[in-house]
Amino acid sequence: SQKIEQNSEALNIQEGKTATLTCNYTNYSPAYLQWYRQDPGRGPVFLLLIRENEKEKRKERLKVTFDTTLKQSLFHITASQPADSATYLCALVNNDMRFGAGTRLTVKP
Amino acid sequence: GAVVSQHPSWVICKSGTSVKIECRSLDFQATTMFWYRQFPKQSLMLMATSNEGSKATYEQGVEKDKFLINHASLTLSTLTVTSAHPEDSSFYICSARTARDGQPQHFGDGTRLSIL
Numbered sequence A: 001s002q003k004i005e006q007n008s009e010a011l012n013i014q015e016g017k018t019a020t021l022t023c024n025y026t027n028y029s030p031a032y033l034q035w036y037r038q039d040p041g042r043g044p045v046f047l048l049l050i051r052e053n054e055k056e057k058r059k060e061r062l063k064v065t066f067d068t069t070l071k072q073s074l075f076h077i078t079a080s081q082p083a084d085s086a087t088y089l090c091a092l093v094n095n096d097m098r099f100g101a102g103t104r105l106t107v108k109p
Numbered sequence B: 001g002a003v004v005s006q007h008p009s010w011v012i013c014k015s016g017t018s019v020k021i022e023c024r025s026l027d028f029q030a031t032t033m034f035w036y037r038q039f040p041k042q043s044l045m046l047m048a049t050s051n052e053g054s055k056a057t058y059e060q061g062v063e064k065d066k067f068l069i070n071h072a073s074l075t076l077s078t079l080t081v082t083s084a085h086p087e088d089s090s091f092y093i094c095s096a097r098t099a100r101d102g103q104p105q106h107f108g109d110g111t112r113l114s115i116l
Helices: none
Strands: A003-006 A010-014 A019-026 A032-038 A045-051 A056-059 A062-067 A072-077 A086-093 A097-099 A103-108 B004-007 B010-013 B019-025 B032-038 B044-051 B067-073 B076-081 B090-097 B111-115
Touching (some): A003 A086, A010 A019, A019 A086, A019 A103, A032 A072, A045 A062, A072 A086, A097 B044, B004 B090, B019 B090, B032 B067, B032 B076, B076 B090
Parallel strands (some): A010 A103, B010 B111
Antiparallel strands (some): A003 A019, A019 A072, A032 A086, A062 A072, B019 B076, B032 B044, B032 B090, B067 B076, B090 B111
């Protein structure tokens, strides 16, 4: 069965460090993969999209990698700030869209 | 750009009431809209996919007579929870996407539904 796993339910890091979140998948061949941020009681906000033929995408302090051989995407936030604290969701898209359970990131000052 | 507005943001009503939730794409034409349900500390569960002008496709286990979806225009989809009961209490979120391939979904801010 298809499975999408995000590395951990919660991740705590110190301000200024790089946060790295992992999204692994099995029995799925996504055409592209997306990362979203969700704050409590709000809808997810789109951050980055990366296609299967792309290895890396960047946007300001965010970087996403996509390895279709390892079936893994890494999401990095460099120079993290307390305002980056939120739940981050990966979503895989082929004919439909499937979400991971999310990783709750806390950046401590 | 790509703003999705969802209304109302929260609803409290009595058991047996029907509740309608609206989802509007404000600055783009949404050929496809999606409805999700989210329980506390869990990820989004897709309930149904609707394409403008056609019937919604429901995920397995979602009662189509319970959750009525209408997508009558390129900017508006509605979800009606009919004869709601306490177990229907949840956070409902819509999203919208254009017809162009490879475009992300853009989400509304959700509706917190509480049935007493």
